[in-house]
Amino acid sequence: MFDPEFVFEELLPALNRGLLVSIALIVPASILGFLGGLAIGCLRGFGAPWMRRLGDCYTAIVRGVPLAVQLMMIYFALPKLGIYFEPYGAALLSFIICSAAYHSEYVRGALLSISQGQIKAARALGFNTLQTVLWIVAPQAARRALPGCGNEIIYLIKYSSLAYLVTCMELMGEGKVVASDTFRFTEVFIAVGAYYLVMVTLATWLLNWLEKRYRIPGFGSH
Amino acid sequence: MAQQDIVLDIRNISKNLGGKDILKDCSLKVARGELKVLIGPSGAGKSTLLQCINCLIPPDSGEIILEGTKLNPENTRELCAFRARVGMIFQDFNLFDHLTAIDNVSIALRKVRGMNAKDARDRAMEELGRVGLANRYLLYPAQLSGGQKQRVAIARALAMDPTVILLDEPTSALDPELVGEVLAVIRDLAQNGMTMVMATHQMDFARALANEILFMQNGVIIEQGTPQALLAEGAETRTRDFFTKLLSDGE
Numbered sequence: 001m002f003d004p005e006f007v008f009e010e011l012l013p014a015l016n017r018g019l020l021v022s023i024a025l026i027v028p029a030s031i032l033g034f035l036g037g038l039a040i041g042c043l044r045g046f047g048a049p050w051m052r053r054l055g056d057c058y059t060a061i062v063r064g065v066p067l068a069v070q071l072m073m074i075y076f077a078l079p080k081l082g083i084y085f086e087p088y089g090a091a092l093l094s095f096i097i098c099s100a101a102y103h104s105e106y107v108r109g110a111l112l113s114i115s116q117g118q119i120k121a122a123r124a125l126g127f128n129t130l131q132t133v134l135w136i137v138a139p140q141a142a143r144r145a146l147p148g149c150g151n152e153i154i155y156l157i158k159y160s161s162l163a164y165l166v167t168c169m170e171l172m173g174e175g176k177v178v179a180s181d182t183f184r185f186t187e188v189f190i191a192v193g194a195y196y197l198v199m200v201t202l203a204t205w206l207l208n209w210l211e212k213r214y215r216i217p218g219f220g221s222h
Numbered sequence: 223m224a225q226q227d228i229v230l231d232i233r234n235i236s237k238n239l240g241g242k243d244i245l246k247d248c249s250l251k252v253a254r255g256e257l258k259v260l261i262g263p264s265g266a267g268k269s270t271l272l273q274c275i276n277c278l279i280p281p282d283s284g285e286i287i288l289e290g291t292k293l294n295p296e297n298t299r300e301l302c303a304f305r306a307r308v309g310m311i312f313q314d315f316n317l318f319d320h321l322t323a324i325d326n327v328s329i330a331l332r333k334v335r336g337m338n339a340k341d342a343r344d345r346a347m348e349e350l351g352r353v354g355l356a357n358r359y360l361l362y363p364a365q366l367s368g369g370q371k372q373r374v375a376i377a378r379a380l381a382m383d384p385t386v387i388l389l390d391e392p393t394s395a396l397d398p399e400l401v402g403e404v405l406a407v408i409r410d411l412a413q414n415g416m417t418m419v420m421a422t423h424q425m426d427f428a429r430a431l432a433n434e435i436l437f438m439q440n441g442v443i444i445e446q447g448t449p450q451a452l453l454a455e456g457a458e459t460r461t462r463d464f465f466t467k468l469l470s471d472g473e
Contacts, residue, residue: 115316117312117314117315117316118316118317118318118319120278120312120316121310121312121316121317121318121375122318122330123278123305124276124278124305124308124309124310125305125306125310125330125334125378125379125382126302126303126304126305126306126307126330126334126382127302127330127333127334128298128299128302131333131334135329135333136318139320140318140319140320143320216319216320216362216364217362217364217365218319218362218363218364218365219319219320219362219364
């Protein structure tokens with residue numbers, strides 16, 4: 001059953017190659033997705049009425065349409081409008097868009113939990129709206145939203161496997177090719193699953209560390 | 223002083239909220255170094271009046287004149303600059319929960335005044351020292367007692383070098399044993415010539431330190447005068463009735 005030559009010569013080199021692409025998708029998508037979600041969440045909480053509506057529409061559409069469909073639209077439909085993406089670019093863009101929509105929901109919830117009194121105090125000191133959001137509201141909202149946003153990042157690691165749908169050869173894509181070539185589906189997908197499990201575990205540790213690092217006494221439920 | 227130096231001139235402020243007149247034609251003039259005390263039953267409009275002065279609640283009509291310049295609240299830049307010159311102390315402190323005591327005091331210096339980090343820290347330490355909290359500068363609001371939080375809030379207002387400070391019942395949310403330390407800080411400010419308008423229920427404090435007491439009821443300033451005049455033995459004033467009632471309730 002266990003064939004070391006297949007595993008070490010063929011499977012693992014392919015999966016490692018795919019892992020690098022997966023990481024190149026996940027890391028920027030999680031960072032930009034979080035920042036985008038923070039910005040959209042703040043706009044939905046504090047922006048002019050038209051900004052709030054725009055943000056609400058964005059979230060409703062992105063959350064309402066399956067990610068696989070969005071990915072297909074970006075890769076196959078946008079070229080009709082003259083906008084072309086490499087597989088990697090299309091996957092990255094759709095992950096950022098999707099991730100930002102979910103993050104913005106967590107951030108919006110966190111914004112609502114910040115006391116109006118602090119916002120009043122900032123205004124009374126002469127802060128304008130942008131400064132109030134940037135220096136008083138966002139740092140607190142980000143901390144409150146961190147557990148929820150961490151959850152979204154864990155999801156992102158797993159839905160990054162959809163990138164193979166647009167021929168971006170990440171972990172899942174490489175695994176699928178090896179499996180089709182060799183018909184060793186069991187070994188290949190057990191290995192692919194283990195790779196994702198390890199990534200999620202590492203991400204969980206990192207997120208726990210971040211929560212500890214930015215913890216403030218008397219803030220949140222720790 | 224032959225010519226009184228009027229710092230803050232509030233003219234005919236009115237405010238209607240939800241069809242109810244909260245403030246009706248309130249006017250007051252505050253001279254430099256003066257402490258004006260607003261008293262009156264709860265719901266009289268004291269807090270609304272203070273928040274209308276710096277447009278945290280925008281008044282429906284009336285004029286706000288600071289050191290001779292009339293405020294145009296429509297102009298955001300002008301409004302922010304105005305607020306930076308008018309300190310505000312709230313009943314429930316409203317410290318920034320994610321910042322240490324020193325950062326609470328220095329953040330407006332850096333972000334609003336554009337001061338560099340080191341100068342802002344030095345200035346913040348100086349103000350924390352003034353309210354007796356120099357050794358607590360690294361603590362977060364949740365680690366401070368109510369009285370300490372309010373003193374940090376006062377340091378935060380003082381750091382901006384305000385022309386006038388508005389105090390909205392600064393001791394009402396405090397446990398009785400913590401009221402004294404906050405009043406002591408405010409007393410020091412008054413004695414050092416800080417211009418202040420304060421809403422309070424601390425009658426002894428008002429009697430001892432106010433240059434003038436304004437009695438509010440139903441959104442109107444109905445009596446105005448020195449504590450001696452309003453509280454004189456046999457004076458037939460609402461202020462005196464209110465004082466007597468509060469004192470007898472307290473016993």
